[in-house]
Amino acid sequence: MNAQNTIAAVLTLCILTIIWKENPAFRIAEHLMVGFAAAHSMVRAIDNYIRPTLKTDVAHEGDYIALAFMLFGAVMYFRHMPRLSWIARYPMCWFVGYGVGYTLAYGPRPFIKQITDTFIPFNSVNNVIYFTVTLITIVYFFFTPRWRDSSLGKQIDRWARRVMMMGFGATFGNVVQGRISLLLGRLQFLFRDWLGVMK
Amino acid sequence: MKRTIPLIITSVTALVLILSQATMLGRKLEIPKILDRYYLLAQAGAFMLGSIGRTRLHLQNIIRRREGYAYSIVLLVALWGFFILGLFQTSNGRVYQWVFNATLPHLESTTFAVIAFYIASAAYRAFRMRNIDSSILLITGALVILGSVPIGEAMWKALPSIKTWIMNVPNSAVQRGLQICIRVGSFAVALRVLLALERAHVGRGSD
Amino acid sequence: MLFAAPATPMPVLGIFYPGETAGFFLIFMLGLLIYVFSRRAGTGKRVPSIRKIPGLESIDEAIGRATEMGKAVHYSIGIGGVTHADTIASWPILEYVARTCAKYDTKLVQTNRNYLVYGVCDEIIKQAYVAVGKPESYNPNDVRWYSDSQWGYSTAVLGYMNRDKPSTNFMFGSFAAETLLLAEAGAVLGCMQIAGTTNILQIPFFVATCDYTLLGEELYAASAYISKDPVLVGTVVAQDIMKMLIAAVTLVGGIFATFKADKWLKNLFAK
Structure with a gap:
């Protein structure tokens, strides 16, 4: 039982109290967590990007474009000035453009692989079931064809939802075990590492 | 413009x-x-974009003595105190590491662990057989859980094979179908933004 | 041989990097379809309607509930950044929710994990209040960033919901393991909850805890559905056509695979 483990154990117990109800102990732990996490992300930004860029890229190699992009990102701070907040749209739209380009540039290749992986031979019952379920699921997400409102469309909807519920139930069951093991990990820390009553 | x-x-x-x-x-x-x-x-x-917003809100709480302003003090001390420490020591500093190791990993993993309790309450509420859809969800979930643990195999030898079949065939197929549609949708959303058909991020007012 | 520089790959069709051609043409084709159908809709030609999506139909009801109860609407955009399509797809929904809340003077608290997304959401909500003619009602303190940490964000939202008890909880965007934490907290508090994400591992938790859940791609059709803008609905028609083509290709690929003759097709797509 050392000071570091004691602080960690007390904060652990404070967070666990939310299971009972919201209370001052949880609220303190919550505010500490937000404060520390926010600070840590700022420190990481400085350590991993700002400091190395200024020290090496700008000071030694004269890469002023790197500095320019950092300052361009800093223009986002105009968001906090009511009359000048429109200036922040420029870097914001650059970030959105990068995000959109990222999806369209890096997304297609793995997607094409997914399509070709669906070229399965119809030589077994399992494969036929697999293909049929995949097809029904895709058809469920046709939003606009006119036959969607017909009785055929409603039948497809019904069976597609049932098949998807099967998939969701399987995912739910699969994930449950992982979450239980996390709780066991925390209990191990409290009883073994902090209190030392468990080996 | x-x-x-x-x-x-x-x-x-x-x-x-x-x-x-x-x-x-x-x-x-x-x-x-x-x-x-x-x-x-x-x-x-x-x-610092987010931290400035946080600081503004909590400073207002403290100045106006709003309900719970003491917690705002806790947050601001943690935020700026830890930040200043990291500024001088970097994230590899001895004291910084000590404070980090005593707090963040434990706070985060405990929050993750709280989900185990919430799973129980969510399952209790959701897994009532209200209709055929929720019945299928319940039965499949139960088969997968029981098929993964030794007690399930002890109850019925075929359970692990059933679980494997469910995961490999219907579950995998549903995921494949969903993924294909999701990808097409994500490309369409991105193209709408690229073609300026979608402009929510700049608002719709006049310039 | 051991120290030879890697050979420059041979371009496909003279300009494309190997492995990227099929993907580029897929994006180009979809872009062309979107352009054509949005133009058709823009010139007044009839556009089919989108089938009913219950979750989106209920947004007004959910906001109305909050207005009547005098409580807040909470909107979580998830933990994704600006590179996530889910986050981008959530912005039009947020704009609609913000406008409706501004119109009925209902408090809207919007929470974020990524600070760039926080900046965008702040702009969207501010512009929504301006568009409705109530710029003085916009409160920047109601658009919140709760740290870059997934669990810091979740804990803070958990705390906020337990203290303020909003009557409506919207969760549209990119979510991961914190899904159940946020959704179950809202369910225990009796919130009306509508959620949508494309993370397949998290959809079951939304289905189990929310009143309405948008499944997968329904989130991406939301902006067209909510706005009923014929131009945007035209883009959804383009999406459907692309999916039909892909379904047809997988059927053809399956037939060829049955006769063990699909290698040429796979090679074509791998270019």
Whole structure:
């Protein structure tokens, strides 16, 4: 039982109290967590990007474009000035453009692989079931064809939802075990590492 | 102008990234790598954006003595105190590491662990056989859980095989179908933004 | 041989990097379809309607509930950044929710994990209040960033919901393991909850805890559905056509695979 483990154990117990109800102990732990996490992300930004860029890229190699992009990102701070907040749209739209380009540039290749992986031979019952379920699921997400409102469309909807519920139930069951093991990990820390009553 | 130029910036940036990733010339000039790096640097330049907003809110709480302002003091001391420590020591500093190891990993993993309790309450509420859809969800979930644990196999030897079949055939097929549709949808959303058909991020007012 | 520089790959069709051609043409084709159908809709030609999506139909009801009860609407955009399509797809929904809340003077608290997304959401909500003619009602303190940490964000939202007890909880965007934490907290508090994400591992938890859940791609059709803008609905028609083509290709690929003759097709797509 050392000071570091004691602080960690007390904060652990404070967070666990939310299971009972919201209370001052949880609220303190919550505010500490937000404060520390926010600070840590700022420190990481400085350590991993700002400091190395200024020290090496700008000071030694004269890469002023790197500095320019950092300052361009800093223009986002105009968001906090009511009359000048429109200036922040420029870097914001650059970030959105990068995000959109990222999806369209890096997304297609793995997607094409997914399509070709669906070229399965119809030589077994399992494969036929697999293909049929995949097809029904895709058809469920046709939003606009006119036959969607017909009785055929409603039948497809019904069976597609049932098949998807099967998939969701399987995912739910699969994930449950992982979450239980996390709780066991925390209990191990409290009883073994902090209190030392468990080996 | 206040909206038109930003929209042009969005479209041009996206197009440059798409074309440079897909073409020999773009790859030869390493444009995707350069853009990735500048994105991370620009993002780092705005690193205080959220913290300024947080600080403003909590300072107002303290100045106006709103309910719970003591917690605002806790947050601001933690935020700026830890930040100043990290500024002087860096994230590898001895004291910084000590404080970090005593707090954040434990707070975060405990929050994750709380989910175990919430799973029980969610399952109790959701897994009542209200209709055929929820019945299928319940039965499949139960089969998968029981098929994964030794007691399930002890109850019925076929359970692990049933679980494996469920995961490999219907579950996998549903995931494949969903993924295909999701990808097409994500490309469509991105193209709508690129073609400026979607402009929520700049608002719809006049310039 | 051991120290030879890697050979420059041979371009496909003279300009494309190997492995990127099929993907580029897929994006180009989809872009062309979107352009054509949005233009058709823009010139007044009839556009089919989108089938009913219950979750989106209920947004007004959910906001109305909050207005009547005098409580807040909470909107979580998830933990994704601006590179996530889910986050981008959530912005039009947020704009609609913000406008409706502004119109009925209902408090809207919007929470974020990524600070760039926080900046965008702040702009969207501010512009929504301006568009409705109530710029003085916009409160920047109601658009919140709760740290870059997934669990810091979740804990803070958990705390906020337990203290303020909003009557409506919207969760549209990119979510991961914190899904159940946020959704179950809202369910226990009796919130009306509508959620949408494309993370397949998290959809079951939304289905189990929320009143309405948008499944997968329904989130991406939301902006067209909510706005009923014929131009945007035209883009959804383009999406459907692309999916039909892909379904047809997988059927053809399956037939060829049955006769063990699909290698040429796979090679074509791998270019």
